[in-house]
Amino acid sequence: MQAKVCAAGMALCVLLVAGPARAQGTTVAPGRFDGVARIPGGPVVLVLDLDREAKSGWIGSITAPGYGVKGLPLAEVREEGGELRAKAALFGGATLRVRGSAGGLAGTLEAAGHTAPLELSRTGAPQVDLPPRNSALAAGFVGQWSTQFEIGAFKLHAELSLRNEEGGNSSGEMKVVEMGGSPMKLEAIVQEGEALRFKAVGGMPIVYEGRLSPKGDAIDGHVYVAALDAAARFARAAHPAGGN
């Protein structure tokens, strides 16, 4: 009899614990989620990392091992009515809509006008890939620069803007004039001594590696686009207003 009371008490405890857990089934929790989007022709493996962040509410990144995508940042991450929605530059531009499920997340991946079911299991704590922090720039690098270079048969002109930001990091843009459109944002800006390296993203990624000339009026280096590379000497176009 005593054993039966104990068993009933245990069952009550389980219900009390399980009740809220079930209720959380519709709530998205931070974590690493590993699963598939079921697109025609076979499931696509995806790994999604989601974490809470004081400033914007949520941050996240996505990895698609079969598509050369590692730690792509999520954009416009919003939670509304128990659904978390985010955008990613995956498959030409994708929207993820997920809700908490028993084992992780369930929802859809929308891309190219199609919608695929998404099922992800929680495998651990979030490991959000944050974009690499851009290093602060020495004053000699800050400002506007321009160059021309030849990639294959294409003669291109590029304009480069570099600045320091509050908090000890930097930012910048590069615009390839002949490609039109918006300037490409610079990532992974690393300056060590006279050496400068960055990656321009927002179209076909362009990597630049160069060194500031002794006079400080040019950055001599190379642009790398896919398997191609070309010498590119950035000449100073304008001095920064107020300097830095």
Next chain:
Amino acid sequence: MGVTTAARTAAWVGLFLATAAPVPAQGMFRGDAAHTGVYGGKAPRELHGVKWRFATGGPVLSSPVLDGDTLYFGSGDGNVYAVDAVTGVQKWMSSTRGAVDSTPAVDQGLVFVVSFDGGLYALDAATGRHRWRFDTEGERRFEARGLHGLAPKNQTFFDAWDMYLSSPVAAQGAVFFGSGDGNVYAVEETSGALRWKFATGGVVHASPAYDGGTIYVGSWDSYLYALDAASGREKWRFKTGEDAVMHNQVGFQGSPAVASGTVYVGCRDAHLYAVDAATGKQRWSLPTQGSWVVASPAVAPGKVIFGTSDSKLLFALDPQSGKPVYQQPDNSYLFSSPAVAGDTILVGKMNGSLLARDLETGKPLWEYQTDGSKQNAGWLLKADRSHNDATTFRAGDYGTSAGVERLFSLGAVASSPLVARGVVYFGSTDGFLYALY
């Protein structure tokens, strides 16, 4: 069920105790500069589960190496990764401009790795920051007219089976590696300055082995070379088979292992060779029924162990005579170089499995199958998990990117396993690095 739970608990406890013990650095391809493929400690004799898996953006052909608590490896997504061996959490990621289908070498706080962008990178082992980069004359895959019998016979095809890049070896303050430009390079560890380069007649994607002041490396020009590590001077060269028509049965893709004065190396001319390390004279050879030996041999006491491609055999040979101690049939092409830990052999398979075998007998102990292999999209595998060549190479595209990509969709294990603290680490073409216990 109760037994299984108890066994798993015991395994976790064992794993916990094992992880507390220091392990010697295994910071190069095949564990050491001589590439013996033998690891300290023991491997699991039964599979308990996946400890963790780590996602990258591309196929992982690179083999993980260990230094302290950190695993280092490359990925086809162009990145080099440092991952905590215990938790599977990323420590850093460092980008190159090409696929990193090479295994890193760790020495003096630096990680050296070759990228398909043609560069040898030196990265800070603690942060992943670029220290220096050495540019070769450029990477390329092996290529030939009418390769593997592909039509038209006058067309030059690149070899999609040439999937690895040379893995560097660090010794004597230098980093030694081969390149698709046909050269073997020696570069100063600290500065990245060229010490010497040696021109061969073909692509060098095998990893050089170092032993006693000599570098041993094979080239696609059909020669195995012994070079003085200090000067790059040729000590001897050993000639293997030619194939002037199909270019199928020629060249070194696998890396040598050096032990007790003998160089053991597999060749695409369908032989495993044992060559005197001092003189370059053949001691013995074993024909493999027309099957490539891409895998680098492991040299354990009393056994030289390696797998073959098309004949799908795992051999254990007597190191002195070359006579088989045993040969065990498999059901998959074996490109992965076998690892030996304690009384266990671990080998990756192109059908998306990792197989553990008993060292003494070669008999299977356990097998882990990746998700891609389980899904078996397009029935690339038969019901017994052997290859269905009719669906895999459906358009006669053996050796082309299309055929090899289909194999990769199975989560093929072309990476060579690493064993440390009772955990088996390996990469898969599904983009994950796995830790099994």
